[in-house]
Amino acid sequence: MSQAPEVSREPVVTPVRVVIALCLIAPFVAMLWVGSYAKADPAFIGIPFFYWYQMAWVLISTALTMIAYQLWQRDQRARKAGGAK
């Protein structure tokens, strides 16, 4: 990606982007590994673990997507500012 010095691009893979990718991949690992949560205990207000755990992941994955979104926006702004110089 770094043939032309004029383009002066930062590397495509940066630590921030790795974090973004991890935020987006985490729900896949958690949800597709069914064996990790296919159990009844501990129950929460009478709801078996299997059910409340997955519902909790709705919230966790939302938080992760929000983080990814914020980081991505910051990343894009930084690139634009860098490109304008």
Next chain:
Amino acid sequence: MNDGVNGVALAVFIFFFLAVTVMGFLAARWRKAENEHSLDEWGLGGRSFGTWVTWFLLGGDLYTAYTFVAVPAAIYAAGAAGFFAVPYTILVYPLIFTFLPRLWSVSHKHGYVTTSDFVRGRFGSKGLSLAVAVTGILATMPYIALQLVGIQAVLDVMGVGGGENTNWFIKDLPLLIAFGVLAAYTYSSGLRAPALIAFVKDTLIYLVIAVAIIYIPIKLGGFDEIFADAGEKFTTTGVGGLIPAEAGQWTYATLALGSALALFMYPHSITATLSSKSRDVIRRNTTILPLYSLMLGLLALLGFMAIAAGVKVENGQLAIPQLFENMFPDWFAGVAFAAIGIGALVPAAIMSIAAANLFTRNIYKDFIKPDATPAQETKVSKLVSLLVKVGALVFVLTMDKTVAINFQLLGGIWILQTFPALVGGLFTRWFHRWALLAGWAVGMIYGTVAAYGVASPTQKHFGGSSKEIPGIGEIGYIGLTAFVLNLLVTVVLTFVLKAAKAPEGVDETSPEDYTADAGDPGVQKDLTPVH
């Protein structure tokens, strides 16, 4: 089931139905644009929707009446296995975060209205674009039919669906009226109608769920009691269980993943996405849309409550409406039924618009009348949206309900086969168009044949959507297996075709088109379709 008509519930239902009908017709004047005779206007609401409208529209679109009836019905029948809908909707959002903004940008730059438009532009292949369009239409039709099944379930429980021995016309009249009204305002207002009605639908749904999830457990003695009762039922009947068994875990995971990959291949999801006014609206939406997943999870638990409440129905689809009727006072049951009924109208409208757009853009304009003007396109789209709905109605009235459900199941498998062309195309031009077409064909054939061969206790064919995965030996979702096969064929053939120097086709897009945003040069807010 009660024999008599539930008068109070029916009155409340009719009240809400009339209210949304008026809204549907008035929607044509909402955010009206200058050029109303373009497909962008009628079919994409002028591409002007902001974060909240898009949120309601997508929510109303993806979480359909059928979802509300079928997910708890699956839980009611089989327990844990039906809960895969929750991880499925969790996985959808990181996926769309990744690829939909690119689709939005390239579509806005080139005036694409459908996914097939994009595939044709990217790969320069009318054949591939036709394959994607036909798959989209085929997969959407039974989906619309299922919305009617959802309305029917509600009407049945209210006592106006009629018994088996009533005259068919009287029996189906309420459904005919509901659909006539829907068809009329979709025709006149286009995508604006479901967008506006979605507000009412979702407010009602959230209200009903919030009340149900607090009120019903209190009446039934708490969640401990509910799960104990449900567990008991599963052990006595020997079908299903509270926790998926070791053997069912592959099925659970593959169903969740396969369905998540498929969801945004459906034309109606894309229509709702492209109608948003900027790239950012989509990403922002992925952070607020999971609210619906939470609601879906709570709703799924209603299936257990139906067991605990002693609801006994032969047709699982009736379990939830029946639970509402048993548990709620009549007037609130009416509100709940209205929520489901209106919940069917919104997606049915969007789906028929999406199917019509596909037909107009990728069959009519590409193959029948290449020089069609935007006004003609809009006219054809409007007519086709009517035809699609009539087709769905005939389907539901003349054939057994299970036929619609079988086709819906097949539709999910089919639509997933357009993934490599669409999402692959958004990120790379490496795939060869003919390889994509061949992969698609292999996936379609494998998926159809495999689904045909699945038997269930009640059906000889199309008895389910899971089957042994060749080579792994576990039971998995057929759609995902077909998708992997499709991808393999595509990759191998791409190597072969590249080596043979087969013509690649012209790519009319350029890399920066995929990241363009509103306000960038060349991205107009309101594009008229290219002609």
